[in-house]
Amino acid sequence: MFHRLWFCLWHLVGVFSDDKLKTVIVMEDDSFTLNSDLTEMRDDDQIHWRFGKYLLAEINKRTDSMTVYDDVLDGRFRNRLKLNNQTGSLTITNIKMKHGGFYTVENLNTSVIFMLIVYDEVTSVSVKEGDSVTLNSDLTEIMDDDQILWLFGSENTIIAEINLINDSICDDVLDGRFRDRLKLDNQTGSLTITNITTQHTGAYILINGAKPSLKAFRVSVYYSVHCCDSVEAVIRLVVTALVGVAAAAAVIVLVYDIRARRAEMDL
Ligand SMILES: *[C@@H]1O[C@H](CO)[C@@H](O)[C@H](O)[C@H]1NC(C)=O
Ligand SMILES: *[C@@H]1O[C@H](CO)[C@@H](O)[C@H](O)[C@H]1NC(C)=O
Ligand SMILES: *[C@@H]1O[C@H](CO)[C@@H](O)[C@H](O)[C@H]1NC(C)=O
Numbered sequence: 001m002f003h004r005l006w007f008c009l010w011h012l013v014g015v016f017s018d019d020k021l022k023t024v025i026v027m028e029d030d031s032f033t034l035n036s037d038l039t040e041m042r043d044d045d046q047i048h049w050r051f052g053k054y055l056l057a058e059i060n061k062r063t064d065s066m067t068v069y070d071d072v073l074d075g076r077f078r079n080r081l082k083l084n085n086q087t088g089s090l091t092i093t094n095i096k097m098k099h100g101g102f103y104t105v106e107n108l109n110t111s112v113i114f115m116l117i118v119y120d121e122v123t124s125v126s127v128k129e130g131d132s133v134t135l136n137s138d139l140t141e142i143m144d145d146d147q148i149l150w151l152f153g154s155e156n157t158i159i160a161e162i163n164l165i166n167d168s169i170c171d172d173v174l175d176g177r178f179r180d181r182l183k184l185d186n187q188t189g190s191l192t193i194t195n196i197t198t199q200h201t202g203a204y205i206l207i208n209g210a211k212p213s214l215k216a217f218r219v220s221v222y223y224s225v226h227c228c229d230s231v232e233a234v235i236r237l238v239v240t241a242l243v244g245v246a247a248a249a250a251v252i253v254l255v256y257d258i259r260a261r262r263a264e265m266d267l
């Protein structure tokens, strides 16, 4: 229990104490808005957005001007960038694999880096309420340098992880909706959710920090319809389906593994 808590807290601390690197996981064809405190513009602010070394946009509050350079890199950003003149945030629409990578926003003093990960394959899984489901990592064996993270929902909450030091379940998150329902296979990294309910509907993402690779699942939960509660069941089914779509379409920002990542960064 101590270790379990320790790992979960470690991530929380990471999230709140260091906002210099954000990991963003986006499904292909979705849009995402890159946002940071930096972009809350003050009068003297000059803000630059870059993709790698390429300048994508600049904001000069003094001259009250904003410029988007979407012709860089053979136009891969053409007509896909939207700069918000109130917040300074940058929206990328219709994201493709080639938009994955490092984005930086900087003002005179400081900068924030976003690592954008794009994925294009989602495994849909439908489970009856009360049943169990195993989300398969497709790994046969966990290597020493593998760093497995399981994330859930639009907030990309970490629910389980395996790393060099330990494997752990973080089921105290999200009002305890996963409490005592998760099993992590320490050989393969596969995650089992037992006694599933509609609260567990949504997107599950497996990240292997060592590769890096990603697997995404969309889990929906259905009811077995009885004679007398069929109307309610159908309504709840529809609601579940809608929540599922929203969760899958939602894009997910998290800050994780800041120290390790930062060491790897090479802009
Ligand atoms: C900001 O954008 C809105 C809508 O895009 C526009 O109506 C407004 O004039 C813009 N303001 C400035 C200062 O450019
Ligand atoms: C730069 O940092 C200093 C001290 O942290 C702060 O007072 C100042 O407002 C910052 N300037 C800009 C342009 O962010
Ligand atoms: C987790 O790490 C501790 C030491 O940090 C070790 O004693 C324990 O056996 C590890 N647990 C697992 C499951 O590897």
Ligand SMILES: *[C@@H]1O[C@H](CO)[C@@H](O)[C@H](O)[C@H]1NC(C)=O
Pocket (backbone or CB within 6 Å): 186, 187
């Ligand atoms: C894997 O889990 C099993 C059962 O939970 C445990 O007995 C075993 O020690 C674990 N192996 C490692 C390497 O942590």
Ligand SMILES: *[C@@H]1O[C@H](CO)[C@@H](O)[C@H](O)[C@H]1NC(C)=O
Pocket (backbone or CB within 6 Å): 195, 197
């Ligand atoms: C399954 O979860 C429900 C609440 O969602 C609980 O009432 C029930 O006891 C659980 N069943 C098992 C076998 O754990």
